[in-house]
Amino acid sequence: MKFSRFYFLITLLFLIYFILVGRLFYLQIVKGEYYSEISNRNYIKVFQSNPPRGKIYDRNGVLLAYDIPTFDLIAFPYIVRENYKIEELRLLLKNVFGVELDEKTQEIIRKNLLPKITVKKNLTQKDVENFYNYSYMLKGFYLEVVPKRVYTPEANYLPHIIGYVGYPTKEDVEKNPDITLNTLVGKSGIEKIYDNLLRGKAGQKAVLVDAFGRQKKILWEKDPEKGNDIYLSIDIRLQKIVYETFKSSGHKSGAVVIVDPDSYQILAALSYPTYDLQKFYEGLKQEEWQALTQDKYTPLIDKVFTGRYPPGSIYKPLVSIAALEEGIITPETRILSGSEFSIGKYRYRNWNKAGCGYINVAQALEMSCDTFYYQVGLKLGVDNIFKYTKLFGIGEKLNPDIEKKVAIVPNREWKRKVLKQPWFHGDTVNLSIGQGYLSITPFDATKIVVPIANGGKVLKPQILKGYYDNKRQMFVHIKPEVIRKIKIKIWNLEAVRYGMYLVVYGPQGTAKALKSVPVKNAGKTGTAQVYTYLTRQKKHGKWELRDHAWFISFAPYDNPKLAGVVFVEHGESGGGVAAPLMANILKRAYSEGVLSIK
Numbered sequence: 373m374k375f376s377r378f379y380f381l382i383t384l385l386f387l388i389y390f391i392l393v394g395r396l397f398y399l400q401i402v403k404g405e406y407y408s409e410i411s412n413r414n415y416i417k418v419f420q421s422n423p424p425r426g427k428i429y430d431r432n433g434v435l436l437a438y439d440i441p442t443f444d445l446i447a448f449p450y451i452v453r454e455n456y457k458i459e460e461l462r463l464l465l466k467n468v469f470g471v472e473l474d475e476k477t478q479e480i481i482r483k484n485l486l487p488k489i490t491v492k493k494n495l496t497q498k499d500v501e502n503f504y505n506y507s508y509m510l511k512g513f514y515l516e517v518v519p520k521r522v523y524t525p526e527a528n529y530l531p532h533i534i535g536y537v538g539y540p541t542k543e544d545v546e547k548n549p550d551i552t553l554n555t556l557v558g559k560s561g562i563e564k565i566y567d568n569l570l571r572g573k574a575g576q577k578a579v580l581v582d583a584f585g586r587q588k589k590i591l592w593e594k595d596p597e598k599g600n601d602i603y604l605s606i607d608i609r610l611q612k613i614v615y616e617t618f619k620s621s622g623h624k625s626g627a628v629v630i631v632d633p634d635s636y637q638i639l640a641a642l643s644y645p646t647y648d649l650q651k652f653y654e655g656l657k658q659e660e661w662q663a664l665t666q667d668k669y670t671p672l673i674d675k676v677f678t679g680r681y682p683p684g685s686i687y688k689p690l691v692s693i694a695a696l697e698e699g700i701i702t703p704e705t706r707i708l709s710g711s712e713f714s715i716g717k718y719r720y721r722n723w724n725k726a727g728c729g730y731i732n733v734a735q736a737l738e739m740s741c742d743t744f745y746y747q748v749g750l751k752l753g754v755d756n757i758f759k760y761t762k763l764f765g766i767g768e769k770l771n772p773d774i775e776k777k778v779a780i781v782p783n784r785e786w787k788r789k790v791l792k793q794p795w796f797h798g799d800t801v802n803l804s805i806g807q808g809y810l811s812i813t814p815f816d817a818t819k820i821v822v823p824i825a826n827g828g829k830v831l832k833p834q835i836l837k838g839y840y841d842n843k844r845q846m847f848v849h850i851k852p853e854v855i856r857k858i859k860i861k862i863w864n865l866e867a868v869r870y871g872m873y874l875v876v877y878g879p880q881g882t883a884k885a886l887k888s889v890p891v892k893n894a895g896k897t898g899t900a901q902v903y904t905y906l907t908r909q910k911k912h913g914k915w916e917l918r919d920h921a922w923f924i925s926f927a928p929y930d931n932p933k934l935a936g937v938v939f940v941e942h943g944e945s946g947g948g949v950a951a952p953l954m955a956n957i958l959k960r961a962y963s964e965g966v967l968s969i970k
């Protein structure tokens with residue numbers, strides 16, 4: 373009997389021993405990797421808290437962009453795959469959140485390819501309620517707070533300027549340790565240019581979780597730092613007037629820029645047509661994207677800073693300054709300017725077939741007399757025209773942050789290098805009236821008028837008025853920055869300014885529409901040829917073959933407080949289209965008190 377008990381005890385002990393060994397083998401060998409992950413990698417979970425971006429305001433504090441918190445449904449693949457079969461998981465997510473689990477997500481969960489994965493973005497209120505109601509079933513899932521960018525209706529008056537945000541690429545994250553794949557970063561426009569100011573810094577939270585990924589305890593937490601609020605130089609009231617005036621004109625494509633000539637702060641900048649900024653940020657349907665990308669009026673292109681076009685006669689004030697300063701002419705010099713000008717067998721016509729007669733530089737600007745500038749430009753020479761063009765800042769990024777393209781400013785070297793051809797007198801003749809190889813952006817056109825309006829100062833353009841520094845708890849103003857001063861004799865400058873005054877008020881002025889503006893102003897029209905006369909005749913009426921329409925201006929005449937550019941792509945006539953458009957903008961801005969008459 374005792375013998376039997378002894379063997380029974382021995383057998384029982386061996387059995388217990390083998391059970392323990394087997395369990396240890398299962399835990400350490402079979403499930404060792406899994407439990408190692410749970411204990412070493414996932415028991416304490418560190419979460420990134422995405423920082424809210426700073427708000428964007430106009431110069432007067434009108435809100436243009438801000439953040440709101442949203443929720444994303446996140447899964448830990450290494451926990452999920454141990455608690456669900458794929459079919460069970462698909463059914464659960466569909467029933468609770470209406471999510472169809474795609475093949476890529478299934479593969480990530482099945483093979484544990486990522487530490488975490490976003491299952492559904494931007495949860496609805498019902499989704500959030502369902503998460504908490506069914507949390508006992510959702511093993512390895514949690515909610516992550518993600519800021520969502522909201523653009524106000526006012527932002528749609530300048531989507532190209534505001535830009536939009538998105539998530540960074542892996543390369544972006546590798547280059548910048550301050551961001552994660554879930555950090556909203558600027559992708560274009562102001563959002564990108566001033567991303568470092570707007571972005572803020574991510575927070576962190578260390579959480580104790582159980583084997584199912586459920587939160588048990590917060591160990592430590594560092595709050596995210598909100599980005600700085602920024603204030604643009606843009607006046608959204610003026611921007612709205614510019615937008616609505618251009619839209620009501622019926623013209624399909626163009627740009628308008630209005631700046632303060634003393635500070636070079638940009639008060640309004642429109643690239644037309646525009647697009648819905650919020651919809652673009654949140655995601656467009658395929659047909660909506662195709663409509664935008666295939667639109668011949670190119671709504672996605674920022675024409676203000678990236679469109680390049682021949683300037684035509686708005687270039688003449690700059691050539692006038694060059695000719696006066698180089699002593700080619702004086703303000704009193706009169707030149708016989710007929711209906712055409714010849715160089716050998718080549719004839720260069722005046723737009724006015726009757727010719728202009730004996731005129732001085734102010735009258736040449738008033739009438740926009742081509743044959744006057746053919747003769748002056750040829751005596752001046754391409755090298756001097758090139759020199760003054762560069763002095764005014766054309767062909768240079770005065771502010772590289774906001775200027776994406778520079779003008780094409782041709783000279784002998786440029787033509788030899790690009791076209792493999794020598795420079796001819798005919799090239800100089802064409803250049804003197806803003807035609808030929810010269811190509812500028814609408815923003816470049818402000819570089820012609822600003823130094824004329826402010827007495828020769830070339831400044832750094834500004835679109836940021838200032839920002840609120842969260843760390844220092846103070847507002848930082850961006851001060852005007854003078855890059856250089858063009859030495860222009862006062863009598864030469866006044867001769868050109870008076871000529872631009874005559875463009876509006878002279879008997880033969882080409883911008884009489886500006887007479888109705890309630891302050892004295894000055895300007896210059898431009899009609900830039902795109903294709904030859906013969907080409908246009910063969911394809912009569914086609915929009916893309918028509919001339920471009922330009923107008924540059926400053927006001928008030930005696931003490932300029934604004935300088936502006938209107939560009940109408942294929943608008944045909946500077947005097948008939950661009951100038952009236954500027955007149956309508958200014959009249960409304962003055963009548964509504966956006967601009968001061970005093």
